[in-house]
Amino acid sequence: MKVGASLAMKSLRRLVCISATALLSPQFAIAQEIQAYTEDWPPYNYVQDGVVTGIATDILKEACTNEKIQCPVQLVPWARAYKTVQDTPNTLIYGIAKTPTREPQLLWVGPILPRTTWIYVRPEVASKIRSLQDLNAFKIGMIRGEASADELLQAGVSQEAIVLFNSNSDVIRTFKLGKIDVLVNTEIGMAMNQKNFQIADDKVKRVMKFFDGGGIYFGLNLQTDHALVEKLQTAVDKMKRDGRLQTIIQHYTKKY
Secondary structure, three states, X not given: OOHHHHHHHHHHHHHHHHHHHHHHOHHXXXXXXXXXXXXXXOOXXXXXXXXXXXXXXXXXXXXXXXXXXXXXXXXXXXXXXXXXXXXXXXXXXXXXXXXXXXXXXXXXXXXXXXXXXXXEEOHHHHHHOOOHHHHHHOOEEEEOOOHHHHHHHHOOOOHHHEEEEOOHHHHHHHHHOOOOOEEEEOHHHHHHHHHHHOOOHHHOEEEEEEEEEEEXXXXXXXXXXXXHHHHHHHHXXXXXXXXXXXXXXXXXXXXX
């Protein structure tokens, strides 16, 4: 074998060894793309001008950008998003409450936002509601698979009182038509619903706090590399410390 050819072969073997070592190193073992799913729940996640945006969406995009992770987002009905992420590696659902039932089903990053929900009703029925048990006499609009539905059941509200829908828009449209009586939402969530669906302040009444002290998270498929989960948690923690997370929140909440 000629000297030139021998050197070329040695160089090629060296390159192959370096490439193999790199591919086996931790930074390459981590999936650098994760498919994210969410629902229509303004102002946390919603579509504007054909692009998914919102408070939780912006937090996710910023965190992924910081850690050089590709995070394409798809907005689908909540129940479908949750099932997809449970069944599919390297997927993420966001804008999700971490409940005791859900906790073992996903890997968690956050909390990214606080979660306090309230009971909102049509003014015509407000005087008849003094406790959660009084809700059993009315129709409560809920998104299929959302945490608040389970929390109502655990609080003693009857399954027969809960009317399930596929999306936030369906719930609010039906409420505006007077076909359901009760909603559960956060303050800024309800404020944006009123704006988007032109529901005047005298057409909805907040009667009581429902759930307080929880948080909103990113939830990842159980087979996701734990190093990727740690990278996202590190990014969220850093955003909290340097104020970027609060800046995103204020960008949306100052409108309401």
